[in-house]
Amino acid sequence: MSLKNKLNRLKSHLSIGNQSENELKMPESTVTIDIPFRDKWEKENVFPYFSDENYCLIREVRFPLSHKHGHYCFQDLQTAVNCWNQNSINHPLSSKGHNIEELFFFDTETTGLGGGVGNTIFILGYASVRGNELILRQHILPNPGAEVPLYQSFLEKVNYRTLVTYNGKSFDWPQVKTRHTLIREHVPKLPAFGHFDLFHAARRLWKHKLDKMKLSIVEKEVLGVERVDDIPGYLAPIIYFDFIESKQPDGMLGILKHNEIDILSLVTLYTHLTFQLCRTDLSQSRPETYEVGRWFASLGETQQAEKILSTLTNVQDITSIQAKRILAYQQKKEHNWGQARDLFLEVVESQNLEMRAEACMELAKIYEHRLIDIPKAIRYCQEAINTVLSDSTKIKKPTLDQLELRLNRLEKKHANVSR
Structure with a gap:
């Protein structure tokens, strides 16, 4: 085997790491692919990853856990995971049995909103905690033919137990599976995992006050995240197609920042949802408390639902009536006919x-x-x-x-x- 072929086989084993440790690129003497505007990319902490006679780009950003995004610091995520581990509450968003490093906050950017093979993912972004840092990585598709290095680089870095997304069960992960199917002979298998989809949780808790459940609206109205000079998500495909033609990084750097905020907001949102569900948010409103109690009731967690909803019954307002209605149905289900009657009489x-x-x-x-x-x-x-x-x-x-x-x-x- 020639030296060139041996070096090409080794390319797929290169992966992103801390810049102070291993370089993120092939040694100059072995790189034969020209990277347009490479110097400009590297100034933005974006480096090439070589595989299969092609390359993708990887951006890495590290945040101390003291970094604040909206109302919370990233270290509050540890408090949230501790809440679940120290609590006997059963809930679909419970990370009981997890450690903080097993949560993988994931988001993509695609060329369209439809499904199927015609929709291409051009950014695979994710963040996870490692030691005292939150590490965010974004894998970028520099051209439509570079999906093998894109997924190779992504999958060799995946190390998680539970995916955390916003509408990812319906969109992001099905798209990943579709694109992966096309190149599955050339890249590692997709791993098995749990999945926390925060879109459904946000809709349950805040549909009473938000007309739309876009992440950017939840950020602003609930999480205290303010986007400055953000590129709207609907422009991302147009900017990406322009990048394919011009190779200029400027527009793509804006999309990367947009995607970064999306991912960081998933960390803040999971933290906030946990504090809502575990009742540790002291500023929780009465309608929010009702929605939390109603959610537990729908899950069959009757004791937890009763515990929460009973706190709302002392005030004469619509939230109190709503809580009494659910409690009445719970008493009916348990054949406590007298208590069910009394509660329904109050709802009347x-x-x-x-x-x-x-x-x-x-x-x-x-x-x-x-x-x-x-x-x-x-x-x-x-x-x-x-x-x-x-x-x-x-x-x-x-x-x-x-x-x-x-x-x-x-x-x-x-x-x-x-x-």
Whole structure:
């Protein structure tokens, strides 16, 4: 085997590291690929990675854990992981059993928002904690034919247990799998992992106050992150295609900064969500507390849900009524008919007609089948009908028909009992 071929085989083993340790590039005597504007890239801490007679670019940025991004420092992530490990709460976002270095905060930039092989990933970005630093790396596709070095460099650095993304289950990771399939004979396999998708969590907790759930909106309205001179994400594909033509780094450097903020915000968002779910955020609002309790209730974590929702019932507002409604259903599920009745009776006092009608219907069922009080069952069934009719904008004919059928049946049952 010639010396040149041996050197080419060794190229794939080069990987990014600390600049003070190993160089991120091939020795000059072995590099035969011309890197356009290489000096300009290297001034921005971007270095080539050579593999398969081609190359990709890798940017690395290191942050001390004392660095603040929005309302939190990165060292607060350790507090968040500790919260889960010291708590018996069961939740899909729990990192119980993890250490901080096993979380892998991941985001991509692509040439489009659609799926399939026509959509190319041109930045694979991620961050993870190593020692006293948060290390952020971005693997950049310099031309459409460089996917082998892109994925080779990415996969040989992957060392994680759980992926943390924002809508990554629906978009980012499926795209990675699609592109990986095309070159799977030339690069390592994709690893197995857990996945925390923070988009769904953010939607659960803040849909009551945010019209849109874009990460940039959550950053501004919830996390305290302010973007300055940021390139909008929708411009990224246009800038990338221009980069392919011109090779000029300037526009791509702006996209890299945009992607960097996305990734750092995932760290802050996971920290904040943990503090919300573990109830360590002292500034948590009543609607947020309700959404946390409702989430635990939907998971079947009834004790945790009751513990949280019960803290909301002492104040007479819509949040209190919402909490009592969920608690009433929990008591009903546990066959605590008296407690369920009492809570539904409080919901009936609500000014919200939809919740009031629903509570009346539930009371009619409880009085008929559990407490065997037909007159009261008739009373609350009639009240449910009156409430539905008074809310003309939301009348649902099937609901009204069902209520009238129930009322008719109850009246016949009462007449038979009275004979």
